[in-house]
Amino acid sequence: MIGSGTLPDTTEQADLREMVREIIERGAPPQRVRELDDANAFDLELYRALGEAGLIGLDAQADGTSGADPRLQIIVLEELAAGPTSMAVCLVVQYMGVGLLTEYGSDQQRSTVLAPLLDGSERVAFALTEPDGGTDVARVMRTRAKKSDGGRWVLNGAKTWISGPQHARNLIVLARTSTPESSPIDGITMFVVPTDTPGITVRELDTFAIHSLDTCEVTFDNVEIDASAVLGHVDQGFRQVLGTLNGERLNAAAAALGIARGALEAAVDYGRQRQVFGRPVGSFQAGQHRLVDGAIAIESARALMLQAAEATATGKRADILSAMAKVAASDAAVAVTDAGMRLMGGSGFSKEYPMERLFRDARLYTFAPLTNEMLRNHIGEKYLGLPRSF
Numbered sequence: 332m333i334g335s336g337t338l339p340d341t342t343e344q345a346d347l348r349e350m351v352r353e354i355i356e357r358g359a360p361p362q363r364v365r366e367l368d369d370a371n372a373f374d375l376e377l378y379r380a381l382g383e384a385g386l387i388g389l390d391a392q393a394d395g396t397s398g399a400d401p402r403l404q405i406i407v408l409e410e411l412a413a414g415p416t417s418m419a420v421c422l423v424v425q426y427m428g429v430g431l432l433t434e435y436g437s438d439q440q441r442s443t444v445l446a447p448l449l450d451g452s453e454r455v456a457f458a459l460t461e462p463d464g465g466t467d468v469a470r471v472m473r474t475r476a477k478k479s480d481g482g483r484w485v486l487n488g489a490k491t492w493i494s495g496p497q498h499a500r501n502l503i504v505l506a507r508t509s510t511p512e513s514s515p516i517d518g519i520t521m522f523v524v525p526t527d528t529p530g531i532t533v534r535e536l537d538t539f540a541i542h543s544l545d546t547c548e549v550t551f552d553n554v555e556i557d558a559s560a561v562l563g564h565v566d567q568g569f570r571q572v573l574g575t576l577n578g579e580r581l582n583a584a585a586a587a588l589g590i591a592r593g594a595l596e597a598a599v600d601y602g603r604q605r606q607v608f609g610r611p612v613g614s615f616q617a618g619q620h621r622l623v624d625g626a627i628a629i630e631s632a633r634a635l636m637l638q639a640a641e642a643t644a645t646g647k648r649a650d651i652l653s654a655m656a657k658v659a660a661s662d663a664a665v666a667v668t669d670a671g672m673r674l675m676g677g678s679g680f681s682k683e684y685p686m687e688r689l690f691r692d693a694r695l696y697t698f699a700p701l702t703n704e705m706l707r708n709h710i711g712e713k714y715l716g717l718p719r720s721f
């Protein structure tokens with residue numbers, strides 16, 4: 332690996348990184364990643380291997396007594412994103428599910444939904460974004476759940492751009508349950524709903540990238556769910572999610588960082604081998620400097636990410652650092668994949684090399700789970716102390 336020796340991993344972290352690399356080497360070599368990307372297919376075998384190795388649960392417990400260590404999650408995500416990137420995106424969602432169910436799940440939800448999630452036998456999808464908007468989703472949320480006379484809930488509405496619902500056993504769905512005057516983020520409830528509940532329709536969307544994980548529209552047509560499907564507290568769902576978004580941003584940073592590193596490795600490899608004017612193309616200063624800038628962007632993002640992970644793990648304030656890490660890592664991923672495409676000339680366009688896929692996949696984390704513009708708004712307000720810009 333380029334930059335070897337610069338990683339400040341502890342022994343436990345280094346062992347974990349090595350384990351993930353071995354699983355990828357065995358189960359997801361570049362040719363397989365490419366074939367599955369071309370076929371828009373999910374790598375169930377790889378997911379099972381990750382589950383069997385304990386990498387979905389890490390140290391989270393199904394009884395909710397302990398959550399997962401963010402310092403370990405980011406290692407798994409970085410390594411996956413550098414290779415089978417779509418699997419990293421899948422795990423960002425699974426880790427979000429683990430966090431929400433560990434913190435808010437009832438005993439029943441922990442045994443029926445969290446336990447099979449931790450051992451990798453089932454997956455969840457997280458459905459928040461709606462057709463009318465993702466950034467301002469609380470204000471525009473049209474998905475509603477109404478309580479029937481029998482105490483059951485009836486869910487109607489639509490979610491869009493949802494990762495992985497085709498193969499997920501359960502959906503975590505946010506729906507408006509009341510319209511209090513206090514704030515649009517109040518009056519929203521989280522539900523855990525099996526994807527095969529009558530009235531749920533999942534339609535795959537044709538997207539630009541992350542082809543080995545389905546991105547879908549999910550519609551709810553008079554979907555009847557039990558009162559026990561509420562995750563956490565009625566009307567408090569959005570606030571509960573806000574509490575876990577810090578972890579999701581941190582994990583998005585790790586995935587973006589992995590994409591950037593994977594692209595840098597591919598570019599350096601190509602730059603050493605390809606001869607132009609009788610010299611390796613990586614020896615020309617114009618291209619080499621772009622890659623060096625990429626390396627600096629990666630290590631700067633890593634420093635922010637590690638600080639954010641440490642703050643999260645030790646219960647310190649982490650929202651600003653996580654936001655900075657996510658912006659820095661996703662900007663690095665865009666810059667490095669661009670530099671890689673330039674260095675590789677026509678080969679960058681070819682599917683023979685991973686660069687064109689990484690170039691596409693890198694775009695996701697510029698706007699998901701929250702756009703970099705909104706994260707900059709957050710940093711402007713919370714770090715700089717400037718008036719709210721939106």
Ligand SMILES: Cc1cc2nc3c(=O)[nH]c(=O)nc-3n(C[C@H](O)[C@H](O)[C@H](O)COP(=O)(O)OP(=O)(O)OC[C@H]3O[C@@H](n4cnc5c(N)ncnc54)[C@H](O)[C@@H]3O)c2cc1C
Binds near residue numbers: 460465467698720
């Ligand atoms: C492949 C993929 C997977 C996804 N997976 C999931 C998932 O699993 N679950 C889920 O719930 N969602 C998911 N999403 C949705 C994603 O979180 C949203 O796309 C994202 O939050 C942005 O919302 P939007 O697309 O509606 O953009 P909009 O909210 O319409 O924003 C459009 C533009 O306006 C800008 N903008 C908006 N408000 C402001 C402001 N105040 N200041 C400055 N700029 C602003 C935004 O930054 C952006 O550039 C996924 C999306 C994709 C494409």
